[in-house]
Amino acid sequence: MTFRLPPSSSHRWTNCALAVPASQAYPDEPEGDEAREGTCAAWVAQTVLTGMSVNCAALINYTHENGWLITAEMARDVQEYVDLIHKRGGTTSCEAFVTLSTDPLIAGTTDLTATIASIPTLYVDDLKYGRKIVEVRKNTQLVIYAAAILRKYAPGTFNLVQLGIYQPRAFHRDGTYRKWVVSVADIERMAAEIIEAGRRAYAPNPIGTAGEWCTYCPIATRCEALAQTNYARITVVHSQSHRDMTPLELSRELDFIEEADATLKARKKAVQAEAEQRARSERIPRYGLEMGTGKRRFKATGEVVRMLTGKDPYEKQELCTPAELVRRGASKDVVNALSIVPNTGMKLIKVDENYIAKSFGE
Numbered sequence: 286m287t288f289r290l291p292p293s294s295s296h297r298w299t300n301c302a303l304a305v306p307a308s309q310a311y312p313d314e315p316e317g318d319e320a321r322e323g324t325c326a327a328w329v330a331q332t333v334l335t336g337m338s339v340n341c342a343a344l345i346n347y348t349h350e351n352g353w354l355i356t357a358e359m360a361r362d363v364q365e366y367v368d369l370i371h372k373r374g375g376t377t378s379c380e381a382f383v384t385l386s387t388d389p390l391i392a393g394t395t396d397l398t399a400t401i402a403s404i405p406t407l408y409v410d411d412l413k414y415g416r417k418i419v420e421v422r423k424n425t426q427l428v429i430y431a432a433a434i435l436r437k438y439a440p441g442t443f444n445l446v447q448l449g450i451y452q453p454r455a456f457h458r459d460g461t462y463r464k465w466v467v468s469v470a471d472i473e474r475m476a477a478e479i480i481e482a483g484r485r486a487y488a489p490n491p492i493g494t495a496g497e498w499c500t501y502c503p504i505a506t507r508c509e510a511l512a513q514t515n516y517a518r519i520t521v522v523h524s525q526s527h528r529d530m531t532p533l534e535l536s537r538e539l540d541f542i543e544e545a546d547a548t549l550k551a552r553k554k555a556v557q558a559e560a561e562q563r564a565r566s567e568r569i570p571r572y573g574l575e576m577g578t579g580k581r582r583f584k585a586t587g588e589v590v591r592m593l594t595g596k597d598p599y600e601k602q603e604l605c606t607p608a609e610l611v612r613r614g615a616s617k618d619v620v621n622a623l624s625i626v627p628n629t630g631m632k633l634i635k636v637d638e639n640y641i642a643k644s645f646g647e
């Protein structure tokens with residue numbers, strides 16, 4: 286079987302040999318909203334860094350080829366990343382396709398940037414626009430990219446590599462920009478371990494190993510390793526004993542819960558998404574689809590709301606909610622006419638006794 290081990294999912298296939306070979310048997314899933322937004326933000330950064338646009342603001346209201354609209358907020362966030370790279374000086378390249386190894390084939394498109402500003406340091410940075418925290422230490426995607434770039438230069442050109450993650454929309458104790466400086470020798474050692482993990486994916490009968498990397502795995506709903514890892518963690522025990530935990534027990538318990546939570550969430554997310562999709566054309570016993578609704582919000586401007594209700598919706602600096610204005614004495618009928626309850630798309634619901642009773646108004 287021939288397949289490619291992409292840098293973007295290296296956090297998964299370096300931990301689980303089964304993920305990539307098994308996913309070859311199934312069609313690619315369409316990109317989710319989070320991935321499309323991230324691709325769009327990375328494209329904005331690259332367009333400016335490669336000089337094809339004067340700045341990010343010039344791209345506002347353009348649409349990426351995946352359909353994602355560039356908003357003023359995205360332009361502002363990405364411009365901060367671009368400014369950070371520009372401030373460093375030197376030359377920056379955004380190589381779209383990199384190859385770390387041909388056997389096993391570890392290669393793929395990336396949206397990372399490499400900057401040569403002050404030899405002997407190579408700077409490799411990645412913009413992460415999602416809110417799920419991405420750590421920089423031992424980040425396999427950055428290591429693959431750095432090692433692939435280093436191979437283009439004569440040995441000894443660089444001594445150090447600074448890896449960086451810029452994540453503007455997620456709080457992290459180390460800040461928006463997190464960096465990790467490592468020697469070239471360490472990058473090469475980590476790259477050799479990644480190549481070794483790639484060989485395990487190519488070996489006959491690769492084994493699945495479940496862990497937090499199962500999140501968004503394309504075969505998470507079909508995978509026995511993930512399903513049974515979760516089942517094995519759910520055992521009902523009858524006992525009379527109880528006592529306080531020691532600090533060490535508490536610490537170990539927290540580690541266990543974090544690990545168990547990650548594999549359960551990975552499976553839950555994948556199974557719910559598949560059920561939601563299939564419920565459109567198949568009957569899923571005891572489950573159905575219902576139109577989801579968001580929170581009621583004003584559809585009229587704050588000024589119009591003030592004129593027609595006689596109440597100031599900006600009492601606390603920002604536009605208040607319709608419910609808050611009614612609490613302050615505005616007419617409920619007028620507020621309802623000035624606001625909407627937005628639809629949030631079809632969502633999966635459990636059709637149990639409570640749901641049926643509620644549907645009949647009980």
Ligand code: SF4
Nearest residue numbers: 301494495499502508
């Ligand atoms: S779901 Fe988890 S264990 Fe199964 S193939 Fe994917 S990463 Fe491996």
